Amino acid sequence: MAFDEKTEGFNVVGTRPDRPDGIDKVTGRASYGADASKAGMLHGAILRSPHAHAVIKSINLDKALALKGVKGVVTRADFAEGLTGENWNVLENVMAGEKALYDGHAVAAVAATSQLIARDALKLIEVDYEPIPHVTDVDKAMQPDAPVIREGQASKAVPAGMHPNVVDYHESGHGDVEAGFAEADLVMERTFTTEATHQGYIEPHACLATLGGDGRGELWCCTQGHWNVQKICAALVGIEQSALRVTASEIGGGFGGKTAVFIEPVALALSRKTNRPVKIAMPRADVFKATGPTASTSMDVKIGLKKDGTMTAAWGEFRSQGGAFPGSPFSFTAMCAFAPYALENVKQIGYDVMTNRPKQAAYRAPGSPMAAFAVESLLDEMCNQMGLDPLEVRLKNASKQGTKASFGPTWDRIGLVECLEAAKEHSHYAAPVPEGAGRGISCGFWFNHGGETSVTLAMSEDGTAQLMLGTPDIGGSRASMAMMAAEELGIPYEHVRATVADTATLGYNEVSHGSRVTYASGLATIEAARDTVKKLCARAAAKWGIDEDAVVWRDGCAVPSGPNAGDFDPLPIGQICRKMGATGGPIVGHYEATPEGAGVSFAVHIVDATVDRETGATSVDRYTVIQDAGKAIHPDYVEGQYQGGAAQGIGWALNEEYIYGEDGRLQNAGFLDYRIPVASDLPMIDTVIVEVPNPGHPYGVRGVGETSICPPLAAIANAVSNAAGVRMKDLPMRPSRILDALDG
Amino acid sequence: MIQVSTTINGDEHQFVCDPRETLLDVLRDRLGLTGAKEGCGTGDCGACTVEIGGRPVCSCLMLGAEAEGKEITTVEGIADGEDLHPLQVNFIKHAALQCGICTPGILVATKALLEENPNPTETEVRYWLAGNLCRCTGYDKIIRAVMETAAEMRENA
Ligand code: FES
Numbered sequence: 001m002a003f004d005e006k007t008e009g010f011n012v013v014g015t016r017p018d019r020p021d022g023i024d025k026v027t028g029r030a031s032y033g034a035d036a037s038k039a040g041m042l043h044g045a046i047l048r049s050p051h052a053h054a055v056i057k058s059i060n061l062d063k064a065l066a067l068k069g070v071k072g073v074v075t076r077a078d079f080a081e082g083l084t085g086e087n088w089n090v091l092e093n094v095m096a097g098e099k100a101l102y103d104g105h106a107v108a109a110v111a112a113t114s115q116l117i118a119r120d121a122l123k124l125i126e127v128d129y130e131p132i133p134h135v136t137d138v139d140k141a142m143q144p145d146a147p148v149i150r151e152g153q154a155s156k157a158v159p160a161g162m163h164p165n166v167v168d169y170h171e172s173g174h175g176d177v178e179a180g181f182a183e184a185d186l187v188m189e190r191t192f193t194t195e196a197t198h199q200g201y202i203e204p205h206a207c208l209a210t211l212g213g214d215g216r217g218e219l220w221c222c223t224q225g226h227w228n229v230q231k232i233c234a235a236l237v238g239i240e241q242s243a244l245r246v247t248a249s250e251i252g253g254g255f256g257g258k259t260a261v262f263i264e265p266v267a268l269a270l271s272r273k274t275n276r277p278v279k280i281a282m283p284r285a286d287v288f289k290a291t292g293p294t295a296s297t298s299m300d301v302k303i304g305l306k307k308d309g310t311m312t313a314a315w316g317e318f319r320s321q322g323g324a325f326p327g328s329p330f331s332f333t334a335m336c337a338f339a340p341y342a343l344e345n346v347k348q349i350g351y352d353v354m355t356n357r358p359k360q361a362a363y364r365a366p367g368s369p370m371a372a373f374a375v376e377s378l379l380d381e382m383c384n385q386m387g388l389d390p391l392e393v394r395l396k397n398a399s400k401q402g403t404k405a406s407f408g409p410t411w412d413r414i415g416l417v418e419c420l421e422a423a424k425e426h427s428h429y430a431a432p433v434p435e436g437a438g439r440g441i442s443c444g445f446w447f448n449h450g451g452e453t454s455v456t457l458a459m460s461e462d463g464t465a466q467l468m469l470g471t472p473d474i475g476g477s478r479a480s481m482a483m484m485a486a487e488e489l490g491i492p493y494e495h496v497r498a499t500v501a502d503t504a505t506l507g508y509n510e511v512s513h514g515s516r517v518t519y520a521s522g523l524a525t526i527e528a529a530r531d532t533v534k535k536l537c538a539r540a541a542a543k544w545g546i547d548e549d550a551v552v553w554r555d556g557c558a559v560p561s562g563p564n565a566g567d568f569d570p571l572p573i574g575q576i577c578r579k580m581g582a583t584g585g586p587i588v589g590h591y592e593a594t595p596e597g598a599g600v601s602f603a604v605h606i607v608d609a610t611v612d613r614e615t616g617a618t619s620v621d622r623y624t625v626i627q628d629a630g631k632a633i634h635p636d637y638v639e640g641q642y643q644g645g646a647a648q649g650i651g652w653a654l655n656e657e658y659i660y661g662e663d664g665r666l667q668n669a670g671f672l673d674y675r676i677p678v679a680s681d682l683p684m685i686d687t688v689i690v691e692v693p694n695p696g697h698p699y700g701v702r703g704v705g706e707t708s709i710c711p712p713l714a715a716i717a718n719a720v721s722n723a724a725g726v727r728m729k730d731l732p733m734r735p736s737r738i739l740d741a742l743d744g
Numbered sequence: 745m746i747q748v749s750t751t752i753n754g755d756e757h758q759f760v761c762d763p764r765e766t767l768l769d770v771l772r773d774r775l776g777l778t779g780a781k782e783g784c785g786t787g788d789c790g791a792c793t794v795e796i797g798g799r800p801v802c803s804c805l806m807l808g809a810e811a812e813g814k815e816i817t818t819v820e821g822i823a824d825g826e827d828l829h830p831l832q833v834n835f836i837k838h839a840a841l842q843c844g845i846c847t848p849g850i851l852v853a854t855k856a857l858l859e860e861n862p863n864p865t866e867t868e869v870r871y872w873l874a875g876n877l878c879r880c881t882g883y884d885k886i887i888r889a890v891m892e893t894a895a896e897m898r899e900n901a
């Protein structure tokens with residue numbers, strides 16, 4: 001596929017118009033997952049295991065069913081049988097079979113006439129559990145004596161002799177790392193750990209389901225990808241995909257956590273059982289216990305550095321647990337680790353490990369932030385020891401176009417050097433480190449993604465356009481898409497109405513993940529608009545009686561391509577559309593593809609932090625994000641992604657963690673004890689948008705959503721370590737840990 | 745069931761509710777006012793914030809029955825007809841929302857702040873909003889929108 005490269009001369013792209021859903025969202029009109037209701041609707045509630053690992057010997061529903069207002073109960077027996085692969089994993093996670101695999105694992109669900117009755121009924125369900133030994137720590141789960149979560153899950157890649165909890169293995173790299181280490185003036189190896197964190201979207205999962213005995217259903221839910229929901233739910237409740245129409249509600253945050261299904265199949269099963277619409281809104285404690293979180297990791301990294309700052313070799317082993325199922329982002333952790341650097345000798349190994357924790361879900365650049373934490377922390381320590389400038393060392397070793405990446409490919413046009421140069425020139429880096437503070441920098445890398453995409457653009461008779469997208473708008477993407485359509489059509493941004501279509505009205509679209517929306521849906525929008533323009537030009541050509549090739553599109557009008565084409569006045573879009581019924585019928589453009597040119601992106605973060613030596617508390621005093629966007633369509637929302645990723649990273653670095661007790665139960669399933677950053681915790685977050693165009697997008701767009709969470713863990717750890725004078729190697733750097741390190 | 749009379753966004757409302765139902769449940773499930781959101785149900789996120797007697801309150805921490813005789817403002821009642829409140833205008837203009845789920849609570853809370861303190865410092869705004877979680881924005885653009893609104897409202901006062 002050939003793409004043009006239009007990086008300048010835009011009318012709409014690069015401006016900052018109001019988002020089309022703005023008024024709905026500031027007036028309370030926007031309808032999110034839990035905001036829909038239907039006549040005769042029941043409320044669903046889910047009973048969850050209080051044990052980390054237990055055999056479910058029996059479930060007695062009699063008393064619950066006898067409660068007035070209870071209309072139905074479902075257990076595993078109410079779902080499809082004979083599933084395999086990931087469908088089986090998802091079903092097993094959504095409703096336990098023979099064993100409860102973690103604290104919070106669903107075992108039964110009730111539908112009742114009110115939420116209060118449904119929750120009362122849960123207390124009447126009698127489950128006979130036989131608790132068995134559990135393990136929640138990644139390193140312990142790999143030990144020979146660790147309890148086995150489930151036999152026979154390991155992929156062929158896993159080396160022989162490993163514990164059955166090790167279910168997958170990754171190895172990549174090139175060169176000879178031992179020879180590389182031998183060339184270095186300093187070789188250092190360190191071990192780092194990170195705890196699991198939750199995506200922490202403020203909107204709990206919620207859905208409203210209707211499913212009849214004929215196998216036809218409707219589902220409304222907050223999701224990052226409704227076709228994916230359709231596909232999985234259809235399999236889990238045993239109906240045909242097209243029989244289930246899924247509508248994506250407005251979505252109150254996802255960050256990867258709403259790419260998976262949790263309650264939707266349960267609501268469908270309850271609806272089928274009761275023959276009534278069923279709504280489920282997850283309580284926040286359940287969100288913590290049974291959705292998300294990200295993986296926790298334990299990592300060994302080793303780097304060789306010459307006196308002049310050249311990295312001679314790098315090696316890493318990354319152990320990652322993703323809960324009681326295969327699927328932690330272990331290979332991404334390994335692949336992202338050394339991606340920023342041009343290395344002749346590099347090797348990375350990853351292990352995917354099962355534990356008695358909830359099934360992990362994607363979280364913004366899954367796996368990458370942890371890797372950056374380990375690698376960039378070690379690099380900082382080595383620079384300190386050798387008296388090297390950490391930014392210069394990164395610049396010296398930075399990956400660029402033509403570099404063979406640590407995990408295999410050769411880089412196309414990338415913007416890491418430009419980001420590092422921008423960091424060097426930034427007033428933040430130029431300013432002296434304030435008295436008592438520490439400064440940290442870090443690079444970060446994310447792949448970005450394309451994926452299946454389908455967009456339709458239909459002209460209205462008044463010359464305005466309706467743009468149908470299939471990627472839920474998670475942070476302003478309808479604005480960006482409308483801008484790109486307006487740019488191509490040459491009409492005002494306000495004349496494009498962008499809508500997220502349901503599964504029955506548009507072709508398949510992959511989930512809004514992988515920072516793919518502005519790239520892939522954007523590309524498809526541009527192509528759909530160009531398809532529309534072609535059809536508009538054809539109508540003008542027919543009217544003028546000239547060749548279609550002799551008509552071009554300029555500023556929202558069809559015009560003859562030159563003096564030889566004929567002498568006709570420009571024909572505005574409104575005039576063409578007004579007559580479309582009589583000149584050939586509706587004018588609709590569309591585009592369907594799986595674009596594969598998502599350009600990778602890099603970022604550099606700079607942090608100043610101070611540490612209170614009495615309390616161990618960290619204050620983030622100044623923060624700067626520098627990231628390559630390729631091309632910023634709507635700069636406000638690009639900056640927003642940069643700031644949001646940084647804030648989540650600050651939480652991950654300093655406060656957020658899943659805390660498990662000896663009993664394997666989650667001890668902090670609420671926002672009070674799982675503390676995400678609040679307004680008073682943070683400074684303003686300065687942003688610099690670097691634009692190194694992505695050759696794989698017509699305007700040069702790269703995804704921006706995820707890379708912003710890759711550098712903060714390390715950047716803050718470096719700032720804190722430099723402020724405290726001790727190296728922090730375990731996240732989060734909660735006050736008690738900092739005090740221990742200072743006492744150390 | 746308890747019978748309750750109350751005023752919401754200037755309109756009189758009567759409803760019956762279970763003694764255990766929260767004001768948030770009543771607003772959303774019985775009155776169809778779904779602007780206030782449930783992010784936690786335990787007073788930790790502020791998404792359910794409504795204004796009662798000039799003070800921001802977590803409606804998930806108050807019982808529906810306690811609304812008897814109260815004057816309540818929700819996000820649905822902030823605009824004056826088609827005229828948006830300056831905070832609403834500036835939240836859109838400054839891109840102070842991404843997903844927008846925290847926005848109703850933050851708007852209600854900041855409106856109460858500006859009524860009490862028309863000239864807050866950045867730090868005051870940050871502490872006032874410390875009970876309103878936003879996971880998307882990093883708060884930067886929210887704080888800017890609030891400061892800008894405060895300045896504008898002072899000018900127009
Ligand atoms: S829902 Fe009331 S504070 Fe979170």
Ligand code: FES
Pocket residue numbers: 202252253840841842843844845846847877878879880881
């Ligand atoms: S905009 Fe999403 S939580 Fe604030």
